[in-house]
Amino acid sequence: MKTLAELAFDNRFARLGDTFSTPIAPQPLDAPRLVVASESAMALLDLGPEQAHDPRFAEFCAGHWLAPGSEPRAMVYSGHQFGVYNPQLGDGRGLLLGEVVNAAGDYWDLHLKGAGSTPYSRMGDGRAVLRSSIREFLASEHLAALGIPSSRALAVTDSSTPVWRERRERGAMLMRLAPSHVRFGHFEFFYYTRQHDALRELLDFIVANHYPDCLEHPEPYHSFFHQVLERTAEMVGYWQAYGFCHGVMNTDNMSILGITFDFGPYAFLDDFDPQYICNHSDDTGRYSFDNQVPIAHWNLSALAQALTPFVGKDALLATLNRFLPRFREHWLGLMRGRLGLTQAHEGDRALVQDLLRLMQGSAVDFTRFFRELSESPADQALRRLREDFVDLAGFDAWSERYLNRVANEGRSAGERRAQMLAANPRYILRNYLAQQAIEAAEQGDYDPVRELHAVLSRPFDEQPGKERFAERPPEWGKHLEISCSS
Ligand code: AMP
Ligand code: MG
Secondary structure, three states: EEOOOOOOEOOHHHOOOOOEEEOOOOOOOOOOOEEEEOOOOOHOOOHHHHHHOOOOHHHHHOOOOOOOOOOEEEEEEEEEEEEEEEEEEEEEOOOEEEEOOOOOOOOEEEEEOOOOOOOOOOOOOOOHHHHHHHHHHHHHHHHHHHOOOOOOEEEEEEEEOEEEOOEEEEEEEEEEEEEEOEEHHHHHHHHHOOOOOHHHHHHHHHHHHHHHHHHHHOHHHHHHHHHHHHHHHHHHHHHHHOEOOOOOOOHOOOOOOOOOOOOOEEEEEEEEEOOOOOEOOOOOOOOOOHHHHHHHHHHHHHHHHHOOOOOOOOOOOOOHHOOOHHHHHHHHHHHHOOOOOOOOOOHHHHHHHHHHHOOOOOOEEEHHHHHHHOOOHHHHHHHHHHOOOOOOHHHHHHHHHHHHHHHHOOOOHHHHHHHHHHOOOOOOOOEEEEEEHHHHHHHHHHHHHHHHHHOOOOOOOOOOOOOOHHOOHHHHHHHEEOOOOO
């Protein structure tokens, strides 16, 4: 285990030079206070949990103190926002502090979000507010605990620095971790500014450091695109299987590693609603829950466009055509797991889709349905769950098909139960839970955020005394309006 001062840095991205990022020091927040830290994220850097109690930890996470070896830089990127190319987009408020190498030899980018203005800030103040920093912290750590690929969050700090959004709020910072902060939008920036030598340099950097297998391939850049597509299809498969709505799938928020990245007005579905739009600023529903699949495909085609100087169009198109089948395979595998099915049968996709169709329009809680189905023998669970469905005849017919399918698997009830309890979380990050914790934090009480984070870090475990976090949401909690403002 290490102290902050002992972190080992190897700043590979910084060494790419000023074409890709600009050196700039963080602008510290006033009177920083630690809101919450993630012990499991700290462990990725070989930091023991006691480090969070060192006053230096809050100073580090609020830009007051730089760990020796860090070289803060703002990364330049662009991207498509709501389908429209924006040549000057980011990073206006996040600094890559450096790359930490842990004892296992893994690299983790340390990234400070809300660290003040940079040459790329445009009209922005370079700050982040407490509410959005807490939201990103909770979601990234919860997704990781669910087993869904995501960037990580080390800690959130609060401050007395005023920040103006629709109202006066307090400035906060999020210390984010990821193996890389390179996004689709980085490639777009160098493509559209016609800096193709730099584009190739970035491509070589990412391939060498994050996709080294591609170097064995006769066409490494094509193979790279193929792997990014595979990982993205897998990520979206998880989102659709677990009801995660990202909210702002602009290409600058798409990680080149295929991990869930840059959280804004996200949501986990309460009642199952494929048309759900979690972002109040998304008037047309471009990023509605069901649209995430075609949008991920669209975003991959935007990345493919940026690779056209190095990879043939036909090859890129052929790979793009693989997206939908790969997404479906992955999603269906996860949905089988959620239903307690281990074998692949012909009619499985229809079985899942028919269930989702029945859920839609009924008051069926997407998380609780699968958890309740896991907790008791299937026939008993279905009798209880039936009450939530509008189309009872439809549900009965589906139940019969499902029970037959379960019987055909020939597994013991105990085996099935154990597998399902590990696939179906008891606790999910509901918007209203985040909202309640945020309101307390805004009043200076950080305990509710810490408690919620602790519960959501073990989403599959029964946690006695924490039952209220697993309840159905109150009606008001289903209709919170979360916008892009952050
Ligand atoms: P987002 O919608 O949060 O992904 O932001 C899009 C881009 O705008 C990112 O590159 C941010 O760096 C930049 N940005 C967002 N908010 C601010 C801000 N308050 N000041 C400067 N830049 C910002
Ligand atoms: Mg972003």
